[in-house]
Amino acid sequence: MNEEFFLYDDTEQTKTRYVSFVGDNQRFDLAIMQTGRYYGKSIVMDIQGSRFAILGQDDLDEEGYLEFAYNLSEEDAEELRSFLRPIL
Numbered sequence: 001m002n003e004e005f006f007l008y009d010d011t012e013q014t015k016t017r018y019v020s021f022v023g024d025n026q027r028f029d030l031a032i033m034q035t036g037r038y039y040g041k042s043i044v045m046d047i048q049g050s051r052f053a054i055l056g057q058d059d060l061d062e063e064g065y066l067e068f069a070y071n072l073s074e075e076d077a078e079e080l081r082s083f084l085r086p087i088l
Contacts, residue, residue, distance in 0.1 A: 012037065017087075023079035032087065042088055046070050060085055 015034040020027065033043040041056035053059070053069040060066070066077040 010037075021083065023076060025073070025076055025079075028080060028083070044084065044088075055084065055088055057085070057088055060088065 012035060017032045017034075018030070019032065020029045022028075027048070029047040031045040031047055033045070035043065038054050039056075041054050041059070043052060044055050045052040049070060051070050053065075060081050066072060066080055067074060070077070070080065072080065
């Protein structure tokens with residue numbers, strides 16, 4: 001019988017916001033989870049694109065990060081960045 005080795009196995013209450021908005025070129029369907037686990041950062045899930053990232057203000061300022069994480073053009077990433085900046 002194999003014993004499993006867990007690095008951690010925790011349960012925690014989270015606050016999740018579901019939001020959908022339309023930018024100039026595409027629709028964004030997001031789930032934004034706030035948790036104490038990631039040093040004040042939020043888990044932002046793109047439901048339509050099946051992508052997610054752990055984001056904070058510093059990540060929004062990192063050039064090319066949203067483009068890579070969510071496979072977006074610069075223009076679409078800027079729309080997402082503008083939406084996320086006041087809520088993260």
